Structure formats: C-alpha cells, structure tokens
Amino acid sequence: MATLEIRDLHVTVEADNATKEILKGVDLTVKQGETHAIMGPNGSGKSTLAYSLAGHPKYTITGGTVTLDGEDVLEMSVDERARAGLFLAMQYPVEVPGVSVSNFLRTSATAIRGEAPKLRTWVKEVKETMERLSMDPSFAERNVNEGFSGGEKKRHEILQLELLKPKIAILDETDSGLDVDALRIVSEGVNRVRETGEVGTLLITHYTRILRYIKPDFVHVFSAGRIVESGGAELADKLEDEGYEAYTKGGVSA
C-alpha cells in the first residue's frame, strides 16, 4: 500500500530580498485509499505544502523529510516525482501555448506509464473520461489551458487525475472559483478516482463546501505553517460553524 510520509517539513521562500519560513514543521501521513482534507485560512501555507511536495523550484526545503513508499521524494526532480506517483491538481493551471490538450495528455500518459498507450483504447479512454466530466470533445484540440474558463481549467486538472491514476493526489483548492454545478462535476471525478481505493487524496481547501461532495476520512487544520489540529469529518463541521478564528487569534496568520 502506497504511503506518503511527511516529517517535520520546513520550507522557505524568497520574497522581497528576504527569506521567509512558510512551513514550520509539518507532519502528515497519507495512505492509499485515505482522504485527508487540509483546511486553513489564507496565507497559512496550505498551497506551499502542495507545491513543495510537487517540487516547485520557488520553494526551498530547509528541513524534514518526505518519502513515498520509503523513497526520498525531496531528492527527485519534478518529473520524477510525477512518475513516482505524485499528482498535483493546481489551483492556477498555466497556459501552454502551441500544445494541444490531446497531445499533452498523451505525452503525459506516455511518461507516467512508461510506454505510449495503445492509440485505440487511449482515444476511447480520453473520450469517455471527458464525457463524464461534461467536457466537449472540441476541448482536446484546444491549447492547454489557453482561454479556458476557471471551471474548464479545473475539469482539465481532474481529467488528468483520472487518466494518470496517481498513488497520491494533491488537490490544491480545486473548489475555488467553481459554481455549484462545476463543483459537483469535479467532485464526482475525484470520487471516481477515490472509489478505486488506489489513491491517497490530500484535499487542500479554504471552504467546507467541497466536503459535502468529497467525504474526508481525516480533517487537519492548518495555521501558520503547521497542522494545529487533526480529527475526523466532524472537525469540518466545527470549522463550518466557528470559522478559523480559534486558530488564528494571536495574530500568527495573515
């Protein structure tokens, strides 16, 4: 069973000619089949955690370890992490001019699976997955994220999640900017992947709304660069009622 282990992770970022510590000792274990929600106010470091795990060059790891099935993730390049089974659905997916969605998906699947998917089954697989996400077939011919609406970008991220079948999926504010219909479609996509039991999900969100569609096994409250409280799904209900004030008073968070 695949396990992602984060131990005492410290991360800094360079901003305005100063080094700022964003993550101040994160401990978390995510196992295949589990869904963990990480909730926290803006500026608490949730997205930094997501991008640090994926290996974004902007972030510097200053302490701690991250392993996937015992392998040192922090030693891997960005593409190696993806091939090892980590997937990050981004909050702000970037435009890649000149590269069509279909070309991108196939290149990516080839890299992740280690061989080019057989064309006939692949075309069918992509088509059916797109249909389930209510994506028009013409989508495949557009350039990656170019001119996509916010909802289209998120659906495109979940399309990749479904096709690439990672061991650990990190969903960074996938719910932000979505209307209720889009949120439902995107959540259904995530749930299809979860129901296989083969993915560990790290769901990063500011709002409890998405948790009505995606039921977490564990909820962690993130504040000032650390997990400050962990519990079951009931913790989300508490946050829904009381907000984050209990965790941010003391002025440690933005």
Add this chain to the structure above:
Amino acid sequence: MAEAQNTPVGSTTAGAIAVAAESTVATRMSAPPSFDVADFPVPHGREEEWRFTPLERLRGLHDGTAVATGDSLKVAVEAPEGVTVELVGRDDARLGRAGTPVDRVAAQAYSAFEQAGVVTVPKETVLTEPIRISVHGQGGVAFGHQVIELGAFAEAVVVIDHTGDVVTAANVEYVLGDGAKLTVVSVQDWDDKAVHVAQHNALVGRDASFKSVVVTFGGDVVRLHPRVSYAGTGGEAELYGLYFTDAGQHQEHRLLVDHNTPHCKSNVAYKGALQGEDAHAVWIGDVLIEAKAEGTDTYEMNRNLVLTDGARVDSVPNLEIETGEIVGAGHASATGRFDDEQLFYLMARGIPQHEARRLVVRGFFAELVQQIGVADIEERLLAKIEEELEASVA
C-alpha cells in the same frame, strides 16, 4: 491576446493601423527606391529601416567596403524538363521588373552583380517535381541576382537552399503570369558566420497565386525583405515564415505587401522561436492598401516564442489603409515566453524537461509548417526544428 501578457524583458511588440491619404510606408524610408547604390546615403543606423540592424556586423555590405571575391557562391539549379535555366548579363531586359531596390544594400547588390540567373517556366507548364536551387557559400563576398518567371497558368514549386559561409547581398524576383501558381521555399541554413541580406520582389499576375515560405535557421546576420505587389486583379499572396534564432544570431524579416490593385488577397504568418544570449529576431510587417485597391482582403500575423532569458524580439506590424472599400484587413503580433511555470506544469505531469521544451516548440511551429503544402519540405523542416532543439538541450 493572452500571450502578450508574457512579453519577455527587452522585447517590443508595437503595431499601428493608420488610415492615411498618402503612404507613410514609402516616406519612412531614407531614400526613394533606386537601382543605383549612389542614390542611397550610407546608413548610420538610426534610420527607420536600419534601426534594428547591427550595421557593424554587415561586413561592409552597407557602406561599399565589401567587394565581390571570385567563387564565393556555388549555385546549382536542378530543374525538371521544360524549364529554362540561363545565366544572363546585366543588360538583360527581364531583370528588374518585379521591384526596385528599396535600401542601400539591395541597391548595392543590383549595382554590383555580374551575371544574373533566370529560371523560366513556360506558360501552361505544370511541374510535378520541384525546381531545386542550391546556393552554397565558399567564403568571401558575393552579390547576386535571380529571376524566377512563370508564364501564364504555369505551376511550380521552387526550393532554394542556402548553406555554407559567405557575405552576400542579392535581389530575387518572382514574376507570375496570369493564373500562374508559384510556391517558393527559401531555406537559410547558413553556417554561423554567414551574412545574408536580400530583397525578394514578387509581382503577382491577374488571378495568380504566390506562396512564399521563408525558413531561417542559420547565419550571423540574416536580413530578408520579401515584398509583394500585384499586376492584375484577383491575385493572391501567402507569405509564411519560420525562424529559429540562436544565441548571438540576428535574424530580421521585413515584409511589405503593396495592395496596388483591386480585389487581391494577402495573408502573412511568421513564427519564430528564440533561445540563448543575444538572440535577436526582428519582424516588420507592412501592409499598404492603396486608394485604388478596393476589395482587398489582408491579414498579417507574427508570433514569437522566447525559450530562454537573454533573447530579444522586435515585432512591428503596420497596416496602412487608404480606402474603406475593402473586404477585410487585420494584424496581430504577440511575443510570449516559455517560462518556468509552464515547464513546471509539464514536468509535474511526468514529462522530462527536454521533452517539455520540444513539445512546446513543435506545437508552436506545427500549424505553420502544415500550411506549406509540400510534404517532403514539411518533414524536413520538422526534422530541422528537432535538430535545433537537440543542439540547444545538449
């Protein structure tokens, strides 16, 4: 345009649509067109038509100090049966019909060449094989003149390959008879030190179609000036260009489509990728719709993809309209960069770095390459793009 938000440091993208009673395209030049080099002052670099060009790297082509040396260019023409290939003297009446030199270097070339090549496809002759012209630089300085003429309703594909090392200035004329169809692919695959300055003049006959594909990979300085005008109504011109500018290279493409005749079409699409320190690409797209050119339909587009820091693009489309009685006119220019965020996104999907770069560049050029319509040329170009990318990754 989304890409334009991402303009790399130092690059410029400026454009203008002017509605004018009189052309400023002509008045922007420092001297009127002439076949005589003496009619042009030696440029100092601040003139509108020279301001992007590193004059000091033209090796004297612009100031008269470059003098022709023997055997500098080896030209070989391979033509199917029915095509006439000649070398003619300066006084041949077929020279200078498609256009007049508009700057000092083109006039220098016209004033200095000794013999001109003339390739003629007789009327109603439809070639099934391309005419291949190989121009190979062997060092030194050369001035050239080439005429390619198609008689009425003739059809031909011409591939001109430039390789080797030379300092050269030339004029190339394309004369299309009524209803003729000409595709010209000019590949600048020079060695690193070559300097190539040329004016291409196309005169498009009534109902004729001219397609130009300019592909620039090599050279230290390449400055090309493709120009089109029309001899009758119903003419069409498609001008496609593709350049891959590496560290230290200066590649400049200056286009002019002169809609001097009613009911003609033009479509200009140039795309370039740049990588490396001091790679510099310049694209000037001038379209002039004269007062008499009613029913004109024109569009011009330039896109640049900057792959690394240190590269610079100057892209200037100009559309000048003297009549409102037209079908359509437009232009677009954008310079975007392949940046770390795009790289991160692709790599986060398991795609290795060099593969990510290739994916982006191939995708960027693919659409344009498909416009060429000559299968073996398309394949060769894609292979060449791969080669450029391999060299850069290594």
